[in-house]
Amino acid sequence: MITVNGIHVTFGRGTPLEKHALRGVDLTIPEGQFVTVIGSNGAGKSTFLGALAGDVIAESGSIAIDGTDVTRWATPKRASLVARVFQDPMVGSCTALTIEENMALAAARGRKRGLGFALSGDRRRHFRDRIAELGLGLENRLHDRMGLLSGGQRQAVSLLMATLAGSKILLLDEHTAALDPGTAEFVLGLTRRIVQENRLTTLMVTHSMRQALDYGDRTVMLHEGRIVLDVSGEQRAGLDVPHLLALFARQRGGEEIADDSLLIG
Numbered sequence: 001m002i003t004v005n006g007i008h009v010t011f012g013r014g015t016p017l018e019k020h021a022l023r024g025v026d027l028t029i030p031e032g033q034f035v036t037v038i039g040s041n042g043a044g045k046s047t048f049l050g051a052l053a054g055d056v057i058a059e060s061g062s063i064a065i066d067g068t069d070v071t072r073w074a075t076p077k078r079a080s081l082v083a084r085v086f087q088d089p090m091v092g093s094c095t096a097l098t099i100e101e102n103m104a105l106a107a108a109r110g111r112k113r114g115l116g117f118a119l120s121g122d123r124r125r126h127f128r129d130r131i132a133e134l135g136l137g138l139e140n141r142l143h144d145r146m147g148l149l150s151g152g153q154r155q156a157v158s159l160l161m162a163t164l165a166g167s168k169i170l171l172l173d174e175h176t177a178a179l180d181p182g183t184a185e186f187v188l189g190l191t192r193r194i195v196q197e198n199r200l201t202t203l204m205v206t207h208s209m210r211q212a213l214d215y216g217d218r219t220v221m222l223h224e225g226r227i228v229l230d231v232s233g234e235q236r237a238g239l240d241v242p243h244l245l246a247l248f249a250r251q252r253g254g255e256e257i258a259d260d261s262l263l264i265g
C-alpha cells in the first residue's frame with residue numbers, strides 16, 4: 001500500500017526556471033492495485049514517479065509504503081521496495097554487461113553487500129528458467145551483452161529484472177513509448193501478466209488514452225502538478241477514449257484533441 005499525502009516538489013527554487021512540479025498530490029493506492037497515470041507534457045507524471053522512487057525528495061507532505069514513512073529515504077534505501085522501468089531501455093540496465101550479469105545485479109538490488117556477480121549453478125538455472133518464461137528464446141542468449149538486444153527484448157528483460165529483488169511496487173514510466181505498436185502490445189501484455197503473477201502495486205505512465213483505459217484498475221490524470229481526475233470501478237468501465245480525451249482537453253483549457261495518436265508521440 002502506498003500512501004501519499006500532500007506532496008510538493010519545486011525544481012530550481014529561486015532561479016528564473018523555478019518550477020512547482022507537484023502541488024499537493026494526495027493518493028492512496030491499495031496493495032496490488034494497477035494505476036495508469038496520464039497528463040499532458042510537463043504535468044508532473046515523471047516527477048511523481050521519481051518522488052515515489054526516491055530520485056526526487058518531496059519538500060513537504062509525506063510518502064508511506066506499507067505504513068513506513070519513506071519521505072526522506074533516497075533511492076538506494078527504497079531500492080528493495082520499489083522497482084522502475086523507464087522509456088529508454090538503456091536507463092534501467094547496463095548495456096556492457098551480459099543479460100545474466102544484469103539479472104544478477106537486479107536480484108541484488110537493495111542489498112547492502114550484494115554478491116552481484118556470484119552466480120552459482122542454482123542461480124544460473126533460476127535465471128534461465130525465469131527468462132525462458134518470456135517466450136523470446138533469450139534463455140539461449142544469457143551471455144550476450146544487453147546492448148545487443150532489440151528495444152522490445154530489453155524492455156521485456158527489464159520487466160523481468162524488476163521482479164527479481166522481490167519489490168512489491170512497480171513504476172513504469174512510458175516503458176512502451178519507444179517501441180513499435182506490435183512490440184508495445186507484446187510488452188504491455190507481458191506487463192499485465194507480470195503484475196498479476198507477482199501481485200505488484202503498479203503505476204504506469206502513458207500518453208495513450210487507450211492504454212490508460214485498457215490496462216490496470218484505476219486511472220489518474222495529473223495536470224499542472226495536481227490530480228484532476230481519479231477514476232476506477234464502474235465509472236472507469238463506462239469511460240471511452242473520446243470521453244477521456246474530452247476530460248483531458250477540458251483540463252488544457254478546451255483545446256481540442258482529435259484522437260489518441262496525437263498524444264502518443
Ligand SMILES: Nc1ncnc2c1ncn2[C@@H]1O[C@H](COP(=O)(O)OP(=O)(O)OP(=O)(O)O)[C@@H](O)[C@H]1O
Nearest residue numbers: 011012019021039040041042043044045046047048
Ligand atoms: N530535474 C528537473 N529540473 C528542473 N525542472 C524539472 C526537472 N524535472 C522536471 N522538471 C520540470 O517539472 C515539470 C514536470 O515535469 P515532468 O517530467 O514530471 O512532467 P511529465 O508529466 O512527466 O511530462 P512528459 O509527459 O513531457 O514527460 C516540467 O515543467 C519540467 O520541465
